[in-house]
Amino acid sequence: MPHLFLIVGLPGAGKTTRAAALAVTHRALRLTPDEWMIALYDGVQPDGKRDLLEGRLIMVALQALHIGTNVVLDFGLWGRDERSALRWLAASVGASCTVVYLPVDEDVQRTRVAHRQATAPHTTFPMSDTDLITWRAQFQPPDTTELNESSPVPGPPPGWSSWPQWAAGRWPSLPPLGLPPLGRSDP
Template sequence: MTTLFLTVGLPGAGKTTTARHLAKQHNALRLTPDEWMIPLFGEAEADGMRDVLEGRLLSLALEALRLGTNVVLDFGCWSRHERSAIRWLVHSAGASYRLVYVPVDHETQRARIADRQSTTPDQTFPISEADLLHARSLFEEPDAAELDGHDIDGRPPGWPDWHAWAADRWPSFT
């Protein structure tokens, strides 16, 4: 059975380093939006284009799983709804799902981001202290049940299913 590994965490946590390791270890396709945003748009968000890109990458990930290829999806996924939708979609595609949470304390996060900005400024985005604090306020840390892979509800509140929710969250998701 193919597996989708979803790296979850804040900027500077080490998700992409973890994703690279997982891709090598499991002979997996690694999909990292940050590595597409700068070449395509020159910035992190680009007027909502990140959501469009993530939708296309999610569709690609599901197709790769159906074709028998493991996938590492390096999205960050700050909300439980995002993670639940991806998990439901992966199971619907007949694959297994593994959430890989990469926690980081604030000081380590700041140091890593500063180092990344000084050593590879053309491959990263500037992130201010205010941005870091805002991200922390929005991040929903996975709880023990989510980390253990307990079942999720088959339907998100107000939506017919997780597929419909995902299509709204990621506009280009098909």
Template sequence: MSQSQHFDSQYEELLPRPPAPSLGAAHGQSGRPPSVPAEARSGPVVAQDPRAATLILTVGLPGAGKTTRAKELAATLPALRLTPDHWMIPLFGDSLAGGKRFVLEGRLISVALQALRLGTSVVLDFGLWGRDERSALRWLAQSAGAGCQVVYLPVDRDVQLARVAHRQATAPHQTFPMSEAELDQWREKFQVPDAAELNGGAIPNPPTGWPGWQEWAVDHWPSCTDS
């Protein structure tokens, strides 16, 4: 498949979908080793207005299986799935491209907020290593009148290394090179979601110096607007 064909197939996912039902059915299909309890991955589904859309945040390191899980959730709910690498690689041939990733993510978040307000659930397949990122998105979903669910996918180091190597060998056009040293550095930086996040608890205040999560989000994801 050519890069343009690959991009076109991902673009089709931007088409509106019907409003999403509750997440209960989707979480019954974990697709993960039984040794990892479901509650450790995503927490119980938070009760909400069944008519409201839901923003699902897939959280995990490279090789954790985020995109596979995001595809499952998007198909089951149904929901719009937004995966940055499926845009960055066809457009720029690189995952970061000199900071362009954060600009792109800002636009994808804007699309997600518009979809939520229209009653369409969204799976945001970003990785979201930082707690502040997740808190900002939980707040933005709430401001859009939607629910939010954090779906965490842990991965052991050896499994991660094997998956990354396999993906690079079999589908290099869908990924980018990642060294073992880089993966170890990223693992140290990753902030594992706590019980409050997984259970839909109270959203903490933004970091000191920021008046609100909206302002933090716009600074972190340039171009993150509702238009």
């Protein structure tokens, strides 16, 4: 059974480092949006483009899982609903899924982010101390139920009829009815 790893954590938590290691040990396709954003948009982040990019990377991930390839989604995934949607989508293509959570203390995070900015600025976006504080307040850490691979996926939030519909709202480049049949291209 193909496996999806969802890498969860704040900036500087060590997500991309862990994702790269998992990609090697599990022969998995690693999808890291920052690498694509930096390459495609020359180091800036135009409004809305990250969500569009992530949606297309999710489609790639689902197609890879569908043909039996393990995948590591190095997205950060701060929201519980994002993680639930992706767990549901993984199951819909016959894949198992693990939430890999990397907690990081504030001091360690600041030190790592500053060190990376100083030594490898081309691999990251600038982040201020205020950004880090704001983002930490927005982050929803996974609970023990979510971290248990065998826990059932909860239903979508009120007002949404399915996780694919919710996911198409969150990532507008995703089709609202789930993955189109393999091999079919858009008309």
